[in-house]
Amino acid sequence: MHEDFIKELGYLSLASRLKRISDSMIHSGRQMYKNLNVDIEPNWYLIFKLLEKHGNLSVTDIAEKLQFSHPSVITIINKMTLAGYLQSEPCPTDGRRQWITLTQKAKKMLPEYQKLWVAGTKGIENMLKDTNFLTLLDHLEQELSQQSFMERTLNEFNNGTK
Amino acid sequence: MHEDFIKELGYLSLASRLKRISDSMIHSGRQMYKNLNVDIEPNWYLIFKLLEKHGNLSVTDIAEKLQFSHPSVITIINKMTLAGYLQSEPCPTDGRRQWITLTQKAKKMLPEYQKLWVAGTKGIENMLKDTNFLTLLDHLEQELSQQSFMERTLNEFNNGTK
DNA sequence: TACATTTACGTAGTTAACTACATATTATGC
DNA sequence: GCATAATATGTAGTTAACTACGTAAATGTA
Numbered sequence: 127m128h129e130d131f132i133k134e135l136g137y138l139s140l141a142s143r144l145k146r147i148s149d150s151m152i153h154s155g156r157q158m159y160k161n162l163n164v165d166i167e168p169n170w171y172l173i174f175k176l177l178e179k180h181g182n183l184s185v186t187d188i189a190e191k192l193q194f195s196h197p198s199v200i201t202i203i204n205k206m207t208l209a210g211y212l213q214s215e216p217c218p219t220d221g222r223r224q225w226i227t228l229t230q231k232a233k234k235m236l237p238e239y240q241k242l243w244v245a246g247t248k249g250i251e252n253m254l255k256d257t258n259f260l261t262l263l264d265h266l267e268q269e270l271s272q273q274s275f276m277e278r279t280l281n282e283f284n285n286g287t288k
Numbered sequence: 289m290h291e292d293f294i295k296e297l298g299y300l301s302l303a304s305r306l307k308r309i310s311d312s313m314i315h316s317g318r319q320m321y322k323n324l325n326v327d328i329e330p331n332w333y334l335i336f337k338l339l340e341k342h343g344n345l346s347v348t349d350i351a352e353k354l355q356f357s358h359p360s361v362i363t364i365i366n367k368m369t370l371a372g373y374l375q376s377e378p379c380p381t382d383g384r385r386q387w388i389t390l391t392q393k394a395k396k397m398l399p400e401y402q403k404l405w406v407a408g409t410k411g412i413e414n415m416l417k418d419t420n421f422l423t424l425l426d427h428l429e430q431e432l433s434q435q436s437f438m439e440r441t442l443n444e445f446n447n448g449t450k
Numbered sequence: 451t452a453c454a455t456t457t458a459c460g461t462a463g464t465t466a467a468c469t470a471c472a473t474a475t476t477a478t479g480c
Numbered sequence: 481g482c483a484t485a486a487t488a489t490g491t492a493g494t495t496a497a498c499t500a501c502g503t504a505a506a507t508g509t510a
Binding site for chain 2: 128129130131132133135136137138139140141142143144145146147148149150151152154155157158161168169171172175176190191192193241242243244245246247248249250251252253254257259260262263264265266267269270274275276278279280281282283
């Protein structure tokens with residue numbers, strides 16, 4: 127086994143490490159869909175489940191709820207529309223907005239996909255069930271939203287020179 | 289405050305959430321370097337610290353130690369070379385390999401940059417010091433290396449149909 | 451020793467997030 | 481009620497990881 131330098135760096139490389147883990151899981155998810163011949167992509171579940179919950183939403187609504195930029199949402203929605211899962215219609219009361227809704231194909235396929243997502247959730251749960259990992263993520267995200275990584279670093283940097 | 293749908297999904301959206309956190313920290317780091325007028329990029333610290341430790345390494349060595357693909361390493365190294373921090377020379381005993389080393393500029397600047405990285409580490413430590421977060425990351429990465437996210441999901445999926 | 455295999459590096463193209471800018475529509479305020 | 485500001489969507493270009501493929505050098509083997 128080779129040296130794992132990112133692990134060795136501890137807190138310093140936290141962001142790199144979180145990126146490594148998420149990249150690996152997303153990659154594995156993409157491969158799974160491909161192997162099963164399911165024509166969806168790793169992050170589409172977010173849109174599926176969001177529209178399942180809310181019925182219809184605008185691009186901006188979706189971006190806010192996912193904390194994505196709106197161009198990212200547009201890119202995902204365009205692909206899902208091309209794949210026949212979504213349709214858009216102009217909002218009747220506001221000409222700027224688009225109402226995004228699930229198509230019949232999406233509603234038909236959702237129960238099947240839902241089984242996969244439940245299985246994925248269980249797989250992760252098995253690894254982490256005796257831990258407080260999600261609570262720690264809540265904590266970390268809340269801390270970072272109160273004061274950014276840059277602000278924290280600069281504070282420590284300036285303390286060091288006092 | 290808006291609905292945080294990714295948080296709401298719990299384990300299902302773990303990968304999306306880790307990506308969100310790492311993206312945000314990396315973005316904040318880039319902004320910090322920009323504000324301080326420091327001409328380095330967020331992941332260059334990995335190369336700096338690796339070469340500081342090992343003296344010189346080949347592209348493949350670096351890729352293995354970081355668990356990056358070698359094209360990713362080449363991209364980073366090309367930029368750092370352009371910025372004057374790295375130089376390459378052919379390995380005298382193996383014509384296929386390049387020895388990557390720090391330049392004088394890099395050695396001169398490293399103590400200053402090191403202060404920033406120490407400050408960043410402290411900033412993260414302050415958020416997580418009373419937790420076992422790094423241990424949980426070790427655990428998660430080890431579990432995922434033993435059995436991929438896809439394998440775990442398919443196992444659970446097939447159990448569900450039995 | 452010559453040929454096949456492995457290894458190291460490099461290039462091209464993909465992915466999914468982002469910012470910055472453009473345009474159209476709605477809301478606000480004098 | 482018209483001009484300005486804010487909002488919603490869309491487009492273009494950036495970033496950093498990846499895979500796939502190509503080439504050159506070294507290694508192994510018949």
